[in-house]
Amino acid sequence: MFPRIKDELYKWYSVNKRDLPWRNDRSPYKIWLSEVILQQTRVQQGISYYLRFLERFPDVYSLARADEQEVLYFWQGLGYYSRARNLHFAANQIVHNYNGLFPETQKDLMNLKGVGEYTAAAIASIVFNEPIAVVDGNVFRVLSRLFDINIPINNSEGKKAFRQKANELLDKQQPGLFNEALMEFGALQCKVKPDCHSCPMQPDCQAFNSGKTAELPFKNAIKPRVKRFLHFLLLQHNGRVFLTKRTENDIWKNLFQPLLIETGSADVLAPETFRRKLKLKEVQIRYLCRYEHFLTHRHLVTCFYEGVTKELVKYPHGQWVATDNRGDLPIPRLIEKFFEQYTTTQY
C-alpha cells in the first residue's frame, strides 16, 4: 500500500502545490526563516513577513549583525516574539560557532536556539536530504485518517507514535520532496474539513472507508487558557506618550507598552490606584476602552486608560515618543491595535 500512497501523493503534489517564495530557493537560511514564521502563522500572512524580513536581513550575517530591537520590529504583528529573539540569537550562533554555515543534520541543527525537532527535521530533509520525517499538524491529520490512528496527537506518546509512522512511510530517496508533499496535502486536501470526494487517496483511506474522518485526529482535552487582567495607562505630555520595555521573562519580552498594572479582575481601576502604584502626582486619568485578546495559553482582558501629565516622568526602561511617530519601537499587536483606534481620535 505504501508505494501506491507515495505515487498518488507525488502526482497530487505536482498538480496542486502552491507557488510559495521559499520554494524557489533551497538555501538553509530561507527554509529556516520560512519554517519559523509558519510555526504559528497562516501561509498568506506569513508570505509578506517573509519577504519584508528577507529584504532587510538577506542572509544570516545581516541578521546576526542587527540589533535585537530591530529584529523584533520586523516581526511586529506576527506574535510569539520569542521566535524572533531566538532567530537573532541562533543567527549569531551560526556566524560565531559554525563559521556562517548551517549544521547539516537534525541532531546538530537542534543545537541552535529555538530550533526544535520539527524545524530541524524540515531543514535537514529539505535542504540537506537527510532521510527524516517532518511531522506537523497537517501530517498528524493525514496519517491519523489514512491509517485510522486513534492515539491522541497532543501528548508525547502520541507524537512519538506518529513520528514512527511517518518515518516508516518516508521516501528515503527524496525525503524533502516527500515531507513537503505530505504537509501540503494536509494543508490543501486533507484539511480539518477534508475534501474526500476529489481525493486520490480515498481507496486507501481507512478513516474514509469507516466513516471516521470527522473524528480524527484524536486529541486529549486541552487545558483552559489562563486569564490575565492588564490595565494599561497611556501617559501623554505635549504630543508625546510614554512607553516602557517589558524585561521580565513573560509574554512580549523586550517589546514596548504603556505603563501597566496587572490585577485579578477586569473592574475599571480608580485614577487614585494609578497615582499611588505608579507614584504619579499631577495627572488626569480617564478610562478609555477594553479589549480581549487570545494567545495560545492565555486569555488577556485588557483595559486602556489615558493619563495627561504635566511632568515628564521617568521609569526604568521607558521613553517618551511622539504620539504619531513611535519610530521603530517593537510593540505587541494588541497595543498597536489600540493605537490604530485612538491616535487620531483621542489626542
Ligand code: SF4
Ligand atoms: Fe483525507 Fe478524505 Fe483523502 Fe482520507 S479520503 S486522505 S480523509 S481527504
